[in-house]
Amino acid sequence: KNEVEQSPQNLTAQEGEFITINCSYSVGISALHWLQQHPGGGIVSLFMLSSGKKKHGRLIATINIQEKHSSLHITASHPRDSAVYICAVYGRGGAQKLVFGQGTRLTINP
Amino acid sequence: DTAVSQTPKYLVTQMGNDKSIKCEQNLGHDTMYWYKQDSKKFLKIMFSYNNKELIINETVPNRFSPKSPDKAHLNLHINSLELGDSAVYFCASSFRAGGDIQYFGAGTRLSVL
Numbered sequence: 210k211n212e213v214e215q216s217p218q219n220l221t222a223q224e225g226e227f228i229t230i231n232c233s234y235s236v237g238i239s240a241l242h243w244l245q246q247h248p249g250g251g252i253v254s255l256f257m258l259s260s261g262k263k264k265h266g267r268l269i270a271t272i273n274i275q276e277k278h279s280s281l282h283i284t285a286s287h288p289r290d291s292a293v294y295i296c297a298v299y300g301r302g303g304a305q306k307l308v309f310g311q312g313t314r315l316t317i318n319p
Numbered sequence: 320d321t322a323v324s325q326t327p328k329y330l331v332t333q334m335g336n337d338k339s340i341k342c343e344q345n346l347g348h349d350t351m352y353w354y355k356q357d358s359k360k361f362l363k364i365m366f367s368y369n370n371k372e373l374i375i376n377e378t379v380p381n382r383f384s385p386k387s388p389d390k391a392h393l394n395l396h397i398n399s400l401e402l403g404d405s406a407v408y409f410c411a412s413s414f415r416a417g418g419d420i421q422y423f424g425a426g427t428r429l430s431v432l
Contacts (some may be wrong), residue, residue, distance in 0.1 A: 240418045246360070252409060252423040293360060303418035304349075306375050310361040 212236050213268040215310035216294050223318055226284040227266065230313045232296030242307065243270050243281050252295075255281070286317045322346050325410050325424035332400055333432055339394045340427045343408030350374075350416040351393035353385060356407040356426070365408075368393055369416045401429045 213234045222228055232241070243255045256263050256270040258279070263270050267286075272279040283290055296310040323344045329396040332338055344351060352375075367375035369389040382398040397404060406425045413419035 242420070243421075250407065250426050250428075252411075252426075254420045254422065257418075257420050295362065297362075299418050301401075305367065305369075306364045306377075307362075307421065312360050 210235075212308050213296055213298055213310040215294075217235065218311065219314045219316075221316045224287060225267060226286050226317075226319055228286050228290070228315065228317075230281045230289075230294050230296075230315070232281070232310055233277060233278045234296075234298050234299070234308075236308075237301040238274075238277075238298040239301050240299045241272055241279050242297040242299075243279075244297060246293040248292065248310070255294075259315075260315045270273065273313060287318050288319050291316050321408060322377050322385060323412055323422050323424040325342050325408075325427050327427060328425060329428050329430075331430045331432065334400055337380040337396070337398045337399050338400060338429070339397070340408055340410075340429075341348075342393045342395070342411075342424055344391055344412040344422070346414075346422060347392055348412040348422075349390055350413045350414075350419075351387065351390070352421065353393065353395050354409040354411065355364060356409060358406070362409070366393075366395075367416065374416055397429075400429075405431045 213288045216231045240259045245279045246252045269282040293312045297307040329405045352367045356414040366385040371387045384396045387393045409426045410424040413421045
């Protein structure tokens with residue numbers, strides 16, 4: 210079993226819908242990343258968080274350290290949000306590598 | 320100005336050949352990484368360098384050898400290419416090791432025939 214699990218693996222929605230992607234992890238972490246990989250292949254870091262909540266435009270990321278769970282929300286989704294969203298964690302105790310989830314493929318239809 | 324640039328973007332080669340992928344970052348970061356993304360889009364760390372020093376070396380065949388001539392460059396050389404090496408390889412950098420936002424290159428799609 211992977212240390213970082215995402216759900217769902219695939220998600221299709223209509224434009225305008227509220228989107229939630231979940232990430233659960235089984236190890237102690239120092240920080241969690243949400244990344245976006247566009248159909249063209251490039252990877253962009255959306256958020257890095259270690260507690261609470263962060264917001265950027267229509268994107269919101271939350272994390273619950275006690276429950277080892279994070280969510281990425283997209284409000285008023287748009288076809289340009291179609292991408293693979295990847296959760297990744299930095300372990301605690303000096304572990305300097307990111308461990309990745311398997312990604313969630315999001316498709317927003319017009 | 321591209322922050323993290325990789326070359327080439329595509330690499331098609333025969334089994335048994337040796338090839339290199341180059342990576343350069345102009346962000347002034349201390350730490351650079353190589354990742355492999357398999358056909359299922361799963362990303363995994365291969366190597367990490369901090370100020371030209373190797374700090375992460377995952378279970379990667381000896382045929383893969385990273386080289387960091389200075390902290391702005393991290394190259395990946397692959398000897399005796401095998402079919403299973405076909406993947407997308409991403410370079411990334413961060414200001415420091417562990418816990419920082421990482422900036423990714425556009426990826427190099429390697430196809431071994």
